Amino acid sequence: MTPDVTANLRKNPWFSSLPTHLQDAIMAHSKLRQLNAQAVLHTKEQAPNGLFFVHSGKVRISNFTPEGKEVVLTWLTSGDWFGEISSFDNLPRTHCATVDEAATILTIPHSAFAQLCDKHPEMYRYFIPIFCQRMRALFEIIDEARTLPIKLQLVKRLLHLHNTFDGENGGLDVSQESLALMLNTTRQSVNRWLNELQTEGLIQLAYNKVMLEPQILQEYLHNQLNPKCH
Known part of the structure; x- marks a missing residue:
C-alpha cells in the first residue's frame, strides 16, 4: 500500500x-x-x-x-x-x-x-x-426514465456528472456519444438538446466539453419541474 x-x-x-x-x-x-x-x-x-x-x-x-x-x-x-x-x-x-x-x-x-x-x-x-x-x-x-422528457434527463445527468467529476471552471469533459450511451438515446438527439440548451443560454459547448454553471441549470430544472412556481 x-x-x-x-x-x-x-x-x-x-x-x-x-x-x-x-x-x-x-x-x-x-x-x-x-x-x-x-x-x-x-x-x-x-x-x-x-x-x-x-x-x-x-x-x-x-x-x-x-x-x-x-x-x-x-x-x-x-x-x-x-x-x-x-x-x-x-x-x-x-x-x-x-x-x-x-x-x-x-x-x-x-x-x-x-x-x-x-x-x-x-x-x-x-x-x-x-x-x-x-x-x-x-x-x-x-423515476426519471419513466416521468421526465429526455431533455430534462440530460440536464440532470449533466449536473450529476459535474458533481461527480468536480468540473473545474464549470467545464465538463464528456462526449455527446457518452451522454447518449448514458441516456440510452442517439447522439443526434443529445446534440439537438445540447444545442437547444446553449441557445437558451444555459450552457456553452466546445469540443467534447460542456461549460456550465450548476446553479443556472438547477434553477432551470426547478422551474421546469415546478411550472406553477414561476
Whole structure:
C-alpha cells in the first residue's frame, strides 16, 4: 500500500467512518492494481471477484442490449467503492465494469473479503449506508426514465456528472456519444438538446466539453419541474 493510496483511503467518508481495526483489516487484505483504459474489471454474469476502490482514474459501469449496444449507467471516479452486491450475495455480477481512463484500483479479492466478514461480522452494518445510497440512486434513475422528457434527463445527468467529476471552471469533459450511451438515446438527439440548451443560454459547448454553471441549470430544472412556481 503506497502512502498516497493510504491517505486517499483515510479521507474517504465511508472508510474513515470505520473503526480503526476494520480499516487496518481492509488494507491488509487489499491489492493495488494499475490498469490501462478498456481493462475489464468484471463482466455481467461473471462470478464475484472482489470489492473495489477507485484511487485514481475512471471506471464505466454499463450493460449491453441484445443488439450489442452499450448502455452506460454511471461512471465512478476517485473515492468510489463498488462491487459490494456480488461480494455479499455471492451471485453473478449485475453489470460490466470497464476502465474508462487509466486507473489505480484497490481490490479486496472475493475470498479475502468473505474471510474478513467472517472474522469481523460487525463489518456488515457499515455497508448499509452504501446499499441505501445505491437504492436511492436507482429509484431516481427509474423515476426519471419513466416521468421526465429526455431533455430534462440530460440536464440532470449533466449536473450529476459535474458533481461527480468536480468540473473545474464549470467545464465538463464528456462526449455527446457518452451522454447518449448514458441516456440510452442517439447522439443526434443529445446534440439537438445540447444545442437547444446553449441557445437558451444555459450552457456553452466546445469540443467534447460542456461549460456550465450548476446553479443556472438547477434553477432551470426547478422551474421546469415546478411550472406553477414561476
